[in-house]
Amino acid sequence: xxxxxxxxxxxxxxxxxxxxxxxxxxxxxxxxxxxxxxxxxxxxxxxxxxxxxxxxxxxxxxxxxxxxxxxxxxxxxxxxxxxxxxxxxxxxxxxxxxxxxxxxxxxxxxxx
Amino acid sequence: xxxxxxxxxxxxxxxxxxxxxxxxxxxxxxxxxxxxxxxxxxxxxxxxxxxxxxxxxxxxxxxxxxxxxxxxxxxxxxxxxxxxxxxxxxxxxxxxxxxxxxxxxxxxxxxxxxxxxxxxxxxxxxxxxxxxxxxxxxxxxxxxxxxxxxxxxxxxxxxxxxxxxxxxxxxxxxxxxxxxxxxxxxxxxxxxxxxxxxxxxxxxxxxxxxxxxxxxxxxxxxxxxxxxxxxxxxxxxxxxxxxxxxxxxxxxxxxxxxxxxxxxxxxxxxxxxxxxxxxxxxxxxxxxxxxxxxxxxxxxxxxxxxxxxxxxxxxxxxxxxxxxxxxxxxxxxxxxxxxxxxxxxxxxxxxxxxxxxxxxxxxxxxxxxxxxxxxxxxxxxxxxxxxxxxxxxxxxxxxxxxxxxxxxxxxxxxxxxxxxxxxxxxxxxxxxxxxxxxxxxxxxxxxxxxxxxxxxxxxxxxxxxxxxxxxxxxxxxxxxxxxxxxxxxxxxxxxxxxxxxxx
Amino acid sequence: xxxxxxxxxxxxxxxxxxxxxxxxxxxxxxxxxxxxxxxxxxxxxxxxxxxxxxxxxxxxxxxxxxxxxxxxxxxxxxxxxxxxxxxxxxxxxxxxxxxxxxxxxxxxxxxxxxxxxxxxxxxxxxxxxxxxxxxxxxxxxxxxxxx
Numbered sequence: 024x025x026x027x028x029x030x031x032x033x034x035x036x037x038x039x040x041x042x043x044x045x046x047x048x049x050x051x052x053x054x055x056x057x058x059x060x061x062x063x064x065x066x067x068x069x070x071x072x073x074x075x076x077x078x079x080x081x082x083x084x085x086x087x088x089x090x091x092x093x094x095x096x097x098x099x100x101x102x103x104x105x106x107x108x109x110x111x112x113x114x115x116x117x118x119x120x121x122x123x124x125x126x127x128x129x130x131x132x133x134x135x
Numbered sequence: 136x137x138x139x140x141x142x143x144x145x146x147x148x149x150x151x152x153x154x155x156x157x158x159x160x161x162x163x164x165x166x167x168x169x170x171x172x173x174x175x176x177x178x179x180x181x182x183x184x185x186x187x188x189x190x191x192x193x194x195x196x197x198x199x200x201x202x203x204x205x206x207x208x209x210x211x212x213x214x215x216x217x218x219x220x221x222x223x224x225x226x227x228x229x230x231x232x233x234x235x236x237x238x239x240x241x242x243x244x245x246x247x248x249x250x251x252x253x254x255x256x257x258x259x260x261x262x263x264x265x266x267x268x269x270x271x272x273x274x275x276x277x278x279x280x281x282x283x284x285x286x287x288x289x290x291x292x293x294x295x296x297x298x299x300x301x302x303x304x305x306x307x308x309x310x311x312x313x314x315x316x317x318x319x320x321x322x323x324x325x326x327x328x329x330x331x332x333x334x335x336x337x338x339x340x341x342x343x344x345x346x347x348x349x350x351x352x353x354x355x356x357x358x359x360x361x362x363x364x365x366x367x368x369x370x371x372x373x374x375x376x377x378x379x380x381x382x383x384x385x386x387x388x389x390x391x392x393x394x395x396x397x398x399x400x401x402x403x404x405x406x407x408x409x410x411x412x413x414x415x416x417x418x419x420x421x422x423x424x425x426x427x428x429x430x431x432x433x434x435x436x437x438x439x440x441x442x443x444x445x446x447x448x449x450x451x452x453x454x455x456x457x458x459x460x461x462x463x464x465x466x467x468x469x470x471x472x473x474x475x476x477x478x479x480x481x482x483x484x485x486x487x488x489x490x491x492x493x494x495x496x497x498x499x500x501x502x503x504x505x506x507x508x509x510x511x512x513x514x515x516x517x518x519x520x521x522x523x524x525x526x527x528x529x530x531x532x533x534x535x536x537x538x539x540x541x542x543x544x545x546x547x548x549x550x551x552x553x554x555x556x557x558x559x560x561x562x563x564x565x566x567x568x569x570x571x572x573x574x575x576x577x578x579x580x581x582x583x584x585x586x587x588x589x590x591x592x593x594x595x596x597x598x599x600x601x602x603x604x605x606x607x608x609x610x611x612x613x614x615x616x617x618x619x620x621x622x623x624x625x626x627x628x629x630x631x632x633x634x635x636x637x638x
Numbered sequence: 639x640x641x642x643x644x645x646x647x648x649x650x651x652x653x654x655x656x657x658x659x660x661x662x663x664x665x666x667x668x669x670x671x672x673x674x675x676x677x678x679x680x681x682x683x684x685x686x687x688x689x690x691x692x693x694x695x696x697x698x699x700x701x702x703x704x705x706x707x708x709x710x711x712x713x714x715x716x717x718x719x720x721x722x723x724x725x726x727x728x729x730x731x732x733x734x735x736x737x738x739x740x741x742x743x744x745x746x747x748x749x750x751x752x753x754x755x756x757x758x759x760x761x762x763x764x765x766x767x768x769x770x771x772x773x774x775x776x777x778x779x780x781x782x783x784x785x
Binding site: 140155158161199200202 | 709712713715716717719720723726727729730732733734735736737738
């Protein structure tokens with residue numbers, strides 16, 4: 024249970040970063056933390072007590088495996104996270120080029 | 136090999152086109168134009184053929200990817216609702232691709248644009264067809280990431296800012312959706328939506344479902360731009376190139392938002408019969424979106440921004456209609472979904488045409504363009520009358536059905552909201568017509584020419600569909616809508632059809 | 639390697655020259671053993687990309703660009719995606735999309751899992767050059783800004 028709570032704490036740290044920080048790069052880092060918290064949570068859901076990694080081996084019999092499906096899904100989610108982060112970083116660099124700042128309170132050409 | 140393999144082609148073709156264009160588009164002149172036209176025309180033809188196939192088989196088509204049977208493998212499902220969405224998406228995507236051929240010449244990198252465009256279509260087709268909840272998430276992400284990049288396509292300051300805002304909101308939405316999926320998987324140990332629905336009815340799920348439902352409502356609500364979550368839309372949609380605004384407003388918010396909400400809430404959680412409290416939430420959010428969206432729209436002077444706020448309001452109609460839960464309300468909601476895709480993309484294409492020819496989209500600067508741009512004027516008149524709900528056009532029928540269904544279900548207050556929203560919409564589109572097309576032609580616009588022919592033709596076709604859309608309600612074409620409504624009202628019959636058809 | 643001015647110091651360069659091949663080989667090993675051990679196309683591809691990033695950090699932009707230009711990287715990325723799609727389409731020979739048509743072979747052999755190894759290779763190619771292309775694009779953007 025405490026693992027889940029720690030996971031939730033990590034998620035909250037990320038959310039705090041997204042909501043409270045003004046620097047674009049810190050917001051991106053906050054989003055990354057949120058993503059990893061949820062990935063961790065999903066992997067934890069698939070854990071079985073004293074289970075081992077879900078890989079077949081030729082010379083031994085494996086009785087207690089953890090659930091492999093969440094791991095596959097989390098891998099997909101990590102790939103998606105990579106793509107989103109790369110996009111974010113490139114947008115952030117371009118924004119810095121145009122506005123000369125990373126501060127979101129100064130980036131406000133759009134209104135209405 | 137059965138005919139079901141066509142379902143996989145709906146994803147293969149746009150995906151293949153995207154990468155073929157990114158590989159050869161740089162070297163061969165005009166290659167990307169031809170490739171995108173061929174692929175989007177093929178998709179349109181195949182989606183119509185899917186409709187034909189569905190009529191013949193009378194039921195649900197299930198395609199097993201990799202030959203694995205449904206609860207274990209990934210499957211693709213074609214039923215009334217997905218076929219309805221598929222046809223809508225591919226009609227509009229084809230016409231927008233046709234429009235983009237000339238329109239995108241003002242931007243530098245056409246092959247990249249069409250790569251992202253194809254990826255977006257691939258994501259949307261995938262969302263519609265998949266029967267696996269994690270696959271749905273992956274396709275939602277494909278379409279979303281392509282759209283983040285497309286919003287920033289012009290790389291001007293405003294566009295980057297809008298794209299950043301949109302991407303942050305979209306990522307948070309994805310995180311909520313992912314947590315919801317994780318919890319559902321942890322509870323049911325399956326990812327297949329049909330199987331999940333079955334297990335949720337068998338197991339005692341009254342403590343899990345409300346929590347997951349809120350997560351999904353937040354996640355897909357952000358993607359659909361329902362009112363408390365609408366802040367990104369008014370920045371992101373106007374900043375994109377006009378053809379992408381049409382794609383985002385016309386298709387993306389409906390496919391990723393409304394379709395996913397309907398599929399998960401009605402077919403997985405069975406909100407129609409068991410968890411009826413969510414329908415109340417739907418109705419409330421819908422009515423709120425109608426009023427707030429239109430009030431925000433009415434004070435705008437940027438043409439595209441005005442249209443973007445109207446998208447918020449019109450999605451409210453769809454959600455209100457579907458949230459009523461009665462067959463008539465759902466019919467109205469889905470009908471309005473189709474109509475809104477048509478006329479809102481047409482309106483955005485019109486705004487793009489005005490921008491292309493006159494070089495501005497500020498309502499205070501334009502005026503009298505009807506004389507120099509007759510086709511744009513005519514088609515935008517059709518679309519404005521549709522969105523405002525003037526009788527012979529399609530918008531009238533769907534709004535009328537929604538209001539009627541509100542009255543029938545006893546929700547008079549929501550009906551009044553819908554009527555007020557409609558009146559305000561009419562007034563705001565009268566403003567558009569007056570300031571853009573009517574009035575005195577200004578001196579600097581004397582030399583403005585009508586847009587190129589391929590842009591005209593796609594606008595004209597959309598306008599014709601606007602007019603003919605009113606006929607969808609009469610009996611020979613009604614099966615198209617009626618099948619979709621049956622799937623939504625059927626609730627658990629989706630699960631039985633998918634698992635039964637998978638043998 | 640000739641130009642000593644660009645990049646980092648001699649010590650780093652020498653060590654990199656020794657290790658970068660091993661890093662890339664390890665990445666390729668992970669790609670090829672994706673169906674037998676942890677790893678697979680994505681993880682291996684990332685390691686391959688990191689070996690190029692390593693080269694670039696140590697020897698400077700021009701040296702790495704001479705090995706793989708940005709254009710070639712983005713082309714190879716598309717090729718990787720198309721290869722993956724082609725492997726998936728091969729499944730139509732066996733009746734459905736993504737069907738594993740090639741003989742499975744004996745378990746725990748290198749060539750034992752039909753089309754999975756082919757898809758791993760194409761994913762490895764796509765991720766490897768794709769990640770490097772992203773890095774390159776970001777670096778070039780940064781340089782254009784400085785000038």
